[in-house]
Amino acid sequence: MKLKIIFFFCITFVFLSCNQEPKKTEKTKLVVGIVVDQMRYDYLTRFQDRYGENGFKRLLKNGFSLENAHYNYIPTYTAVGHSAIYTGTTPSEHGIIGNNWYDKFLKKSIYCVDDSEYTTVGNKSDEGKKSPKRLFTTTITDQLHLAQNMNGKTIGIAIKDRSSVLPAGHTANAAYWYSAGNFNNWITSSYYMEELPQWVTDFNNNNKADQYINAGWETLHDIDTYTKSRVDDNVFEGKFRGEQSPVFPKNLKELRIKNGNFSIIKTVPAGNTLTTDFAKAAIIGENLGKSDFTDFLAVSYSSTDYVGHKYGPASIEIEDTYLRLDKDLENFFNFLDQQVGNGNYTVFLTADHAAVHVPAYLQSLKIPAHYFSTKNFRNFLLGITKKYYKSSELIENVSNYQIFLNKEKIEALNLNLNDVAQKLADEVVHFDGIYKAVTARTMQTTHFSSGILNSLQNGYNQKLSGDVLMIPYPASLIRGRTGTSHGSGYSYDTHVPILFYGNGIKKGTSTKRYNITDIAPTIANLLSIEAPNSTNGIVIDEVLKK
Incomplete structure (x- = not known):
C-alpha cells in the first residue's frame, strides 16, 4: 500500500512539474549599448588590478565576457565598426566601407554620414548636416522600433557624429554629438527633429566642458605607480600644440588656446566624463526605461580613440584614460540602478576596433613594424x-x-x-x-x-x-612616428572586449571565437525580436539565461 501511495505522489509531482509554465524573465526596460572607441581587449586584463569593483569589474564579475571576440573584416575603422555592431553584418552588406571613401559614381571622396539635405539643429555650424542614409541595412535599434510598432525610444550619443548616427539607425528618435571649437554644445540634425529638447538646451547652458578643461589633466594616482606603461616623457608620443613635451600634468586651460578651444576636451579623459553626463541627462530627460516598452540608448566613448591616436597603447596617458573611464562607468551603472532599477536594464560593452602599438616603439624593440x-x-x-x-x-x-x-x-x-x-x-x-x-x-x-x-x-x-x-x-601605419592608428585585419586591431550584463544575461566567460557581428542577433534573441535584415552573425547562446 505504501508503495502505491509513493508511486502516486511521484507520478503527480512529475505531471505537475511538466505542466508548469517556465518562469518568465521580466522584459528589459532599457538596453544600453556601450562602444569604447579604440579599446584593445588587453586593456581589460592589463589594468584589471587597478580598476574599481563597480566599473569594468562589475561587468566581468556579474556579466558574461567573451575573451576571444574579433572583427571579421577589413577595414577596422570607427564608422565601419559601429555599423557592424548594430547591423550584425560586415561592410559587404551594410555598405559603410570606411569613415571616408572614394565614391566611384560621384567621382569624389565622401564622408560616411554627410547629408546636405538636412541642417544643423543646435547651432549655426554645418556639423549637423548628417543622416544614416549610406547605411544600407537595418540596425538592432531599427528592429526594436519595428517590433514595438514604433513605440519605445532609441537615442544615440557620442562626441563623434558617426558614432552616434550609425548605431541609432534609420528610425531613431534622436542622435546627438558634440560640436566643439568655439561652439561647445551638443547638436543634432534636422533628420531627427526641428529643435533641441529643453533638457538638451539646459545641459548645454550648464557648460560643464569649461569646468573639465580648466581643471587640467593630472594622473588619477601617483605617476610613479603607472608601471604598466612607458616612462612619461618619450619620443613615441604626440604633443599638444604649444606643449614642450608629452608629460603630466597638462595645463589644458592654457593649451586650449592653441588646440581648438573646446576641441581639446575630445582628446582627454574628460571627454568621456562629459559623454557620461550627457547620457545620464538623456535618460532623465527622455524618461528612458520608464514606459511599457523597451528603450535603447547607444553610447559611444570617443575620447579613448583620440588619446590612443596621440599617445599609443603603452602610454601613461592611455592607462590613466582607462582608469578614469572605469570611474565614469561606475558612476553610470550606479545611476542606472537608481534611475531604471538594477535588473531592469541590459548592457553590452564592446569596441569599434583596437589599435597597434606605435610602430616606431616596436622597431626600437626589434619587432617588425x-x-x-x-x-x-x-x-x-x-x-x-x-x-x-x-x-x-x-x-x-x-x-x-x-x-x-x-x-x-x-x-x-x-x-x-x-x-x-x-x-x-x-x-x-x-x-x-x-x-x-x-x-x-x-x-x-x-x-x-x-x-x-x-x-x-x-x-x-x-x-x-x-x-x-x-x-x-603587420604593424604598418600611414602617419608620423608618434602615436598610433588602426584599420587592418590583424589581431591587434580585431581583438576587442565583448561584455554582456544585466537582465537576461548569465554570469560567465568564454574563450570560443566569436565575431563582432554576433552582438546584434544575440540582443535580438534576448528581446524576442527579429534580427537586423542583413545579419549574418549568430546568437551567442551561452550568454543568455533563456
Whole structure:
C-alpha cells in the first residue's frame, strides 16, 4: 500500500512539474549599448588590478565576457565598426566601407554620414548636416522600433557624429554629438527633429566642458605607480600644440588656446566624463526605461580613440584614460540602478576596433613594424601604368589600401579592365610595404573561408569598393612616428572586449571565437525580436539565461 501511495505522489509531482509554465524573465526596460572607441581587449586584463569593483569589474564579475571576440573584416575603422555592431553584418552588406571613401559614381571622396539635405539643429555650424542614409541595412535599434510598432525610444550619443548616427539607425528618435571649437554644445540634425529638447538646451547652458578643461589633466594616482606603461616623457608620443613635451600634468586651460578651444576636451579623459553626463541627462530627460516598452540608448566613448591616436597603447596617458573611464562607468551603472532599477536594464560593452602599438616603439624593440609612404606608392603605381600601358591616367583614386581604376580611359584605350587590375595586383606586391593584393574580380569569384583574405572579402562591397584591394605588412601605419592608428585585419586591431550584463544575461566567460557581428542577433534573441535584415552573425547562446 505504501508503495502505491509513493508511486502516486511521484507520478503527480512529475505531471505537475511538466505542466508548469517556465518562469518568465521580466522584459528589459532599457538596453544600453556601450562602444569604447579604440579599446584593445588587453586593456581589460592589463589594468584589471587597478580598476574599481563597480566599473569594468562589475561587468566581468556579474556579466558574461567573451575573451576571444574579433572583427571579421577589413577595414577596422570607427564608422565601419559601429555599423557592424548594430547591423550584425560586415561592410559587404551594410555598405559603410570606411569613415571616408572614394565614391566611384560621384567621382569624389565622401564622408560616411554627410547629408546636405538636412541642417544643423543646435547651432549655426554645418556639423549637423548628417543622416544614416549610406547605411544600407537595418540596425538592432531599427528592429526594436519595428517590433514595438514604433513605440519605445532609441537615442544615440557620442562626441563623434558617426558614432552616434550609425548605431541609432534609420528610425531613431534622436542622435546627438558634440560640436566643439568655439561652439561647445551638443547638436543634432534636422533628420531627427526641428529643435533641441529643453533638457538638451539646459545641459548645454550648464557648460560643464569649461569646468573639465580648466581643471587640467593630472594622473588619477601617483605617476610613479603607472608601471604598466612607458616612462612619461618619450619620443613615441604626440604633443599638444604649444606643449614642450608629452608629460603630466597638462595645463589644458592654457593649451586650449592653441588646440581648438573646446576641441581639446575630445582628446582627454574628460571627454568621456562629459559623454557620461550627457547620457545620464538623456535618460532623465527622455524618461528612458520608464514606459511599457523597451528603450535603447547607444553610447559611444570617443575620447579613448583620440588619446590612443596621440599617445599609443603603452602610454601613461592611455592607462590613466582607462582608469578614469572605469570611474565614469561606475558612476553610470550606479545611476542606472537608481534611475531604471538594477535588473531592469541590459548592457553590452564592446569596441569599434583596437589599435597597434606605435610602430616606431616596436622597431626600437626589434619587432617588425613599418611606415607606409603614400607618395612613394603613387609614384610606383604611375611607373607601372606607364611601363605597361603608356598612360598615366588609368588610376582614378588610391585610398584605404584600394585602387580605383579610370574605366572610361581604360575603355578608350581598348584595354581590358580585369587584365589591368590583375597586372596592378601582380606588380604592387613588389612595393615595399604591400604584403598581399587581389582584384575585385577575385573577390567576386573566389571564396576565402579563413585567414586575412577572408576578412578582406567580408569588407569588400561589390557596389562601392575599388578594383584592386591591398593588405600591408603587420604593424604598418600611414602617419608620423608618434602615436598610433588602426584599420587592418590583424589581431591587434580585431581583438576587442565583448561584455554582456544585466537582465537576461548569465554570469560567465568564454574563450570560443566569436565575431563582432554576433552582438546584434544575440540582443535580438534576448528581446524576442527579429534580427537586423542583413545579419549574418549568430546568437551567442551561452550568454543568455533563456
